[in-house]
Amino acid sequence: MISSEMYLKCIKKDSFVVPRMVQLIENGWGTKKSIPQLILAGASCDDIFVIVLFSTFVRMAQGGSASASDFVEIPVSIVCGIALGILAGYLLSTFFETAYARAHCVRNSMKVILVLGVSFLLMSVET
Numbered sequence: 001m002i003s004s005e006m007y008l009k010c011i012k013k014d015s016f017v018v019p020r021m022v023q024l025i026e027n028g029w030g031t032k033k034s035i036p037q038l039i040l041a042g043a044s045c046d047d048i049f050v051i052v053l054f055s056t057f058v059r060m061a062q063g064g065s066a067s068a069s070d071f072v073e074i075p076v077s078i079v080c081g082i083a084l085g086i087l088a089g090y091l092l093s094t095f096f097e098t099a100y101a102r103a104h105c106v107r108n109s110m111k112v113i114l115v116l117g118v119s120f121l122l123m124s125v126e127t
Contacts, residue, residue, distance in 0.1 A: 017043050052077055088118050
């Protein structure tokens with residue numbers, strides 16, 4: 001079973017990776033082949049898997065039993081999350097582009113509020 005200490009170690013590595021990759025991007029190292037960006041994307045994907053696995057194992061520990069359906073839910077949850085995230089991003093992007101094309105400027109603060117609202121809505125749908 002994954003412990004909370006292992007979970008925190010997996011998440012904590014980003015506090016080292018992200019600043020270093022941003023520094024490499026700012027200095028122009030590896031930007032021709034987008035190496036720092038790939039490392040950042042890989043670190044983010046790793047975090048998604050760790051969070052999903054941790055929440056699944058916590059749910060199984062609270063229930064006291066593990067079944068095959070619990071393990072089937074892991075990839076289904078990841079794929080559904082990716083699909084819904086892409087759909088929500090596309091719809092928000094279309095909304096912002098349409099508003100900009102019609103000269104209805106949406107302030108950046110309002111965009112942040114809308115994006116956070118949609119992300120919280122998706123989180124509540126998932127749980």
